[in-house]
Amino acid sequence: MENIILDTDKAHAVSQKVGILVVNLGTPDAPTAKAVRPYLKQFLSDPRVIEVPKIIWWFILNGIILPFRSSASAKKYASVWMNGSSGTGAPLLVHSQNQTLGLEQKLATNESTKDVKVALAMRYGNPSIEKAMNDLESEGVNRLLVLPLYPQYSATTTASSFDAVFQVHAQKRNPPALRMVKNYHDHPAYIAALVQQVRDYWAVHGVPDFKNGDKLVMSFHGVPKRTLLRGDPYHCECHKTGRLVREALGLSADEAILSFQSRFGKAEWLKPYTAPLLETLGRANTNRLDIFCPGFPADCLETLEEIAMEGKEIFTHAGGKTYHVIPCLNDQPAWIDALHTIALENIAGWKTQVPTPAELLERVAMGQEVEKRMLASSSDIA
Numbered sequence: 001m002e003n004i005i006l007d008t009d010k011a012h013a014v015s016q017k018v019g020i021l022v023v024n025l026g027t028p029d030a031p032t033a034k035a036v037r038p039y040l041k042q043f044l045s046d047p048r049v050i051e052v053p054k055i056i057w058w059f060i061l062n063g064i065i066l067p068f069r070s071s072a073s074a075k076k077y078a079s080v081w082m083n084g085s086s087g088t089g090a091p092l093l094v095h096s097q098n099q100t101l102g103l104e105q106k107l108a109t110n111e112s113t114k115d116v117k118v119a120l121a122m123r124y125g126n127p128s129i130e131k132a133m134n135d136l137e138s139e140g141v142n143r144l145l146v147l148p149l150y151p152q153y154s155a156t157t158t159a160s161s162f163d164a165v166f167q168v169h170a171q172k173r174n175p176p177a178l179r180m181v182k183n184y185h186d187h188p189a190y191i192a193a194l195v196q197q198v199r200d201y202w203a204v205h206g207v208p209d210f211k212n213g214d215k216l217v218m219s220f221h222g223v224p225k226r227t228l229l230r231g232d233p234y235h236c237e238c239h240k241t242g243r244l245v246r247e248a249l250g251l252s253a254d255e256a257i258l259s260f261q262s263r264f265g266k267a268e269w270l271k272p273y274t275a276p277l278l279e280t281l282g283r284a285n286t287n288r289l290d291i292f293c294p295g296f297p298a299d300c301l302e303t304l305e306e307i308a309m310e311g312k313e314i315f316t317h318a319g320g321k322t323y324h325v326i327p328c329l330n331d332q333p334a335w336i337d338a339l340h341t342i343a344l345e346n347i348a349g350w351k352t353q354v355p356t357p358a359e360l361l362e363r364v365a366m367g368q369e370v371e372k373r374m375l376a377s378s379s380d381i382a
Contacts, residue, residue, distance in 0.1 A: 018352045019117040019141030019176070020107075020343055021132055022100045023161045024149040024298065026124030027090035031077035037070040043124045048160035051226070073301075080304040095298035095330045096120055096149060102336035103343060113344070113352045117141050123157075129164045137176070143350050144176040147343060149297045151190055152241060153183035154234035156223055181346050185237040186244060189338035194241075194294050195248040196334040201290075201326045208324075210255040214288040215281055218242045219307060220295040222260035222269040235270050241294050261293075262302050278311050282318025289315055292326040297335065299328040 028039040044050055044061055052060075080091055087094035097120055104118040117139050121132035136144065146165055150157045162180055169175045184190050198216075208214030220238040228235045242258040249256065261274035281289055291311060293303045303325075312323045329335035 016142055016351065017115065017117060017140040018143045018145070018347055018350050019119065019136040019139070020103070020145045020147055020347070021129070021136065021165070022096070022103065022118065022120045022147050022149065023129065023165075024092060024096045024120070024122055025157060026122035027092045027300070028074075028077060029126060031074055031081045031090075033071040033074045036074045036077065037066055039125050040070060040073065041066060046124075046160055048163065049156050051224075076301060076305045079309070080301060090300070091304055092298050092300035093122070095300075095328070096122075098331040099149070099298065099336065099339065102331050103339045106336055106340040107343070111353070116347070116352050123161045123164055129161070130168045133165070133168045137172075142174070142176045143347075144178055145343065145347050146178065146180045147339070147346070148181060150295075151183065151187075151297065152185045152220070152234050152237035152295055153232075154223060155227065155232050156234075158182060179346055181342065183237060184342050185241045187338070187342060189341040191241070191244045191248065193329055193332065193334040193338045194245050194292075197329055197332060198245070198249060198292060198326055200332075201324075205324060208288050208290055210251065213284075213286060214255075215286055215290070216246075216249075216251060216256040217274070217277065217281075217289060217291045218245065218256060218258050219261045219274045219291055219293050220258070221302060222263050222273070224265075225268045225270055228270065238270075238295060245294060261306060274307070274311070275314055278315045278320070279318045282315040282320035284319075286315075286320050288322040288324065289320055290324040290326055293328055297329045299330055303328055 026039065026043065028035040041061070044065065047054075050057055050061075077090065082088060082091050082094050087097060100118055100120040104116075107113040107116045107118065117136055119127075119132040119136050121127055121129040123129065133144070146162065148158050148161050150161075153159075165178070165180075169178065202208075208216065210216075220242075223232070223234055238260075239258060242256070246253065246256040257272075257277065259272045259274040259277045260270040263269045263273055263275075278289070278291075291307055293307060296303050308325045312325075315323050
């Protein structure tokens, strides 16, 4: 079937274009309390994130959390804010932009995908999902792949991002066809990129002496335990990612330990918690601890401040010796290749090349010829 509407005098007579919307969680526009407050309010007002009755939560959020946490969070963002050759801004945004650019450049190297449009959006903050979708629409995109930078599915991240896409989608008169990447926690290309990242780090800094008690900790972002009990597969997908990485590195479950970080509030979250684990390993006088965050494709506040700074303090203060933080995938070639592979698999079947003007005219002429034959046939029948 031809990929062009033949009524060229109509406003909707355009070629079909494929777009990829890369989505990450979000970040404030600046490391200030003024900028952090609206970001936190948007994030913590999401019912997918906070499953507490709205009336109760409104008073907690606006009366306690926002007045006090905005300034504290701003100081933490300031400690990791980037201003260098890789880009300027929050690390999550800078690395996500570089990943999006890398994917776009990778697609452009192939004649069959050079016309695919790629845009970055943040679930909270800027650039918003609405703006990115509108920008892609203005470029003629009417078949859209949503590619979240959340390898493990969670209702708190993946589903929330899908919700935002659907809200924009529902407002459009002629919305694009949609495909959603739900997860890729066990995708061979993603696992290979993680393993390569660890090996590359060890090639420079040496391999831990696991036989003498050194450890690798793989820390994933935590979520409340009730999400698991209600059917969210995040916990299981994190464990599968960790197991596949551990096995590829040839390590035992005692040598490579999985944990969950960033606990918020008093409710029970997925265990073991990263911070107490680091303290326990420090008290055991562990000589070297390497920590890696496989569920974070991009370094961010949670990896650069919570893990790299706070984690090191916890471990060394408790008696641990050497603390190594393995960077996230960021814009490493193996990860860009993985994103490219995942994207190609999910746009399969969609024609990705935009017809040239000459091809469009040829198709219009063919359509007009078919129309003439149909009219002539109708006349003969009459």
